[in-house]
Amino acid sequence: MTSYVKLYNAIMNKDKKMLDFSKHEQYTNDIKLLEEYKPQDLKKFNDLYNQYTDLREEYSELFYYFDGIRNTTVSHGIHAAGIVASPITLADNMCLLYDNGNWVSQIDMEEIHDLNFVKYDLLGLKNVQIIYDTYKLAGIPYQRSYEVDWDDQKVYGDIITSPIGVFQFESRPKIALVKLGEPRNLGCMNHI
Secondary structure, eight states: OEEEEEOOSEEEOTTSOEEEOSSHHHHHHHHHHOTTSOHHHHHHHHHHHHHHHHHHHHTHHHHHHHHHHTTOEEEEEEOTTEEEEOSSOGGGTSOEEEETTEEEEOSBTTTGGGGTOEEEEOOOOHHHHHHHHHHHHHTOOOOOGGGSOTTOHHHHHHHHHOOTTSTTOOSHHHHHHHHHHOOOSHHHHHHO
């Protein structure tokens, strides 16, 4: 399936911090619905949204152009591990391209489920085996998902310090958002 890279929904503020403005209102609404969030999380996202509205007023000419180019596709590729499952014939219901022996959907991977198609991301993560082998070499029992402390604040602190090596959090914009958002649980990580 095709993957389109859009111009990032962020700008730098005066302090050279990356600010993502596309979802602050969504974050705030989501946080109000979820009991697991602490009041300081709600305050942080409300503060960010207020900062956004203040910046929009202060730099209205800049935002005129920013809004015009936001979500502009700047490149595209093929999702190497994305597979579409469907009870109907894909060739009769979506645009497909034959590329190097594979049929590739021309619908963006983020939008394909909006059309009620099932998308699987079958990623072969070698890291899982590396972690398993490391546990084995260290003589430590390998932890299963139900044994992991998913709220370990030391882990989130390390991720905030440097998310390098955390799958899908290694790009510069994501690193900036992790540092700005300071996630302290999986729900916060999901919003980044």
